[in-house]
């Protein structure tokens with residue numbers, strides 16, 4: 211038996227969220243007294259033996275151009291076949307867009323219980339129980355899996371990448387690749403920006419900034435901090451900012467190390483998308499703004515006055 | 531064209547989250563139930579728009595749950611569904627729910643099956659994928675735009691850091707999110723009409739759940755906010771660097 215981790219790539223690079231899944235999977239394997247294998251589909255640049263660094267013993271690869279686009283149905287079949295071939299008892303995904311498309315299908319195909327949105331290592335002391343996020347970050351559930359094969363998809367930014375300094379063995383997996391029924395006609399990626407779901411720091415603006423012409427205070431700070439930018443729903447709805455920046459209940463849910471909210475009231479539906487952030491900073495001129503209840507640090511003040519000074523101070527810090 | 535829209539009930543987005551029975555059950559007392567926002571605003575409304583474009587379209591709704599789901603499903607009928615099924619089974623296990631929906635789907639011969647991207651209570655994001663595997667159909671997740679060109683669906687879906695345009699021949703399963711449609715409010719005619727639309731209660735098929743919720747837990751309360759004076763905002767930067775070690 212072994213643990214199998216699906217490593218997701220984008221344009222030839224293994225995603226950060228997948229390296230978290232690799233580190234998590236390696237730890238699960240250690241808990242179960244076994245080893246961790248990974249599967250990588252499509253063409254990946256660089257040396258995959260370095261995945262040993264994250265605790266992976268063996269990397270099963272299927273190099274085929276058709277696998278550079280993810281088709282949930284095609285991927286599910288290959289991963290299921292690989293899982294059977296190596297007798298994988300626990301299969302790990304990152305709970306990112308691709309994980310959300312593939313893991314549920316695999317769950318049905320292998321009749322393997324799935325916990326999606328895991329935030330901690332499984333508890334294997336008596337049954338196999340995984341802590342996951344529920345109620346949009348407002349609570350956790352401990353979910354037990356009763357099947358022989360178990361699937362966990364790990365929320366991005368909830369497990370730290372660990373390094374082991376080993377070298378992984380690479381083996382080509384002889385997969386039967388089905389024809390994809392979903393045809394990808396175009397992809398449109400925001401270039402040069404850090405994807406919001408992977409960012410460690412996020413700077414976010416709300417309606418308190420009055421209009422898109424004032425967004426430099428958000429984007430400048432983000433640039434200095436190497437952060438991604440986000441916004442509240444009304445900001446995206448008024449087209450002040452692009453829709454993919456909208457966080458919250460109906461937008462993206464994120465869990466960065468640091469979330470800086472400027473001119474956002476902190477409505478419960480906004481909090482639902484950001485309350486898993488490790489450190490929350492709120493800048494709002496209203497001392498009664500609900501966001502302060504969820505914050506770690508705050509300034510009750512006018513963003514137009516305090517932000518230039520904060521940006522100056524960060525510049526100084528970065529130069530030091 | 532026949533469309534099946536999966537409708538689930540969730541606590542109102544502002545509901546207080548608390549647990550009962552030794553933290554094994556959601557404390558539902560006094561909670562206002564709503565249609566899961568993704569199911570209502572995006573999946574259902576887009577289906578209604580497709581029917582408006584082609585009036586021969588038939589929209590069926592399905593929910594898996596107890597009789598307390600009836601007001602929710604009636605509201606969905608008032609918005610524009612033609613006929614609804616409630617599978618009288620109650621389980622938080624995604625495989626159980628997906629298997630019940632698959633039974634309905636197999637009988638109905640649908641061209642399109644819509645789900646929301648996730649439920650805002652269990653946050654599984656699983657039912658759509660499971661349903662597609664049970665039915666051996668293609669699955670497009672996190673769709674932000676959906677159009678039809680004859681028998682081909684043209685879908686824009688979200689991927690990490692961007693979007694991708696997909697073309698797929700019907701039938702298929704699609705999970706829906708923001709961008710698909712705009713929220714609507716049921717009108718009087720819809721509400722009156724919904725009363726006479728068929729809502730059939732079906733007993734569940736036997737399915738073994740693959741998972742079970744052992745316990746819930748609330749996150750620890752925050753220690754409280756540390757306020758920095760607006761006169762010395764640079765102090766905030768120092769704290770974030772030295773104390774929180776976040777920058």
Ligand SMILES: Cc1cc2nc3c(=O)[nH]c(=O)nc-3n(C[C@H](O)[C@H](O)[C@H](O)COP(=O)(O)OP(=O)(O)OC[C@H]3O[C@@H](n4cnc5c(N)ncnc54)[C@H](O)[C@@H]3O)c2cc1C
Pocket residue numbers: 415416417418419441442443444445456457458459460461472473474475476477478479480483493494495496499511512513514543567
């Ligand atoms: C079902 C449902 C789902 C929703 N989903 C989402 C979601 O996903 N994401 C989301 O964000 N919202 C969502 N909402 C909307 C949410 O309820 C709030 O309306 C929204 O988050 C408010 O956005 P805001 O804080 O930017 O604006 P406002 O509520 O208008 O707040 C602006 C804030 O800026 C402050 N301010 C004003 N001027 C200044 C200044 N000069 N300096 C500093 N501060 C200033 C004000 O004190 C105020 O607190 C949802 C609502 C519903 C009903």
Ligand SMILES: Nc1ncnc2c1ncn2[C@@H]1O[C@H](COP(=O)(O)O)[C@@H](O)[C@H]1O
Pocket residue numbers: 536537538539566568569592593594595624627631644645646647648649650652653654655656657658
């Ligand atoms: N009990 C249910 N009955 C019908 N549809 C459901 C049910 N639960 C979830 N769904 C559908 O599946 C989607 C994803 O749910 P989940 O996988 O639980 O996040 C929802 O947005 C609904 O469209």
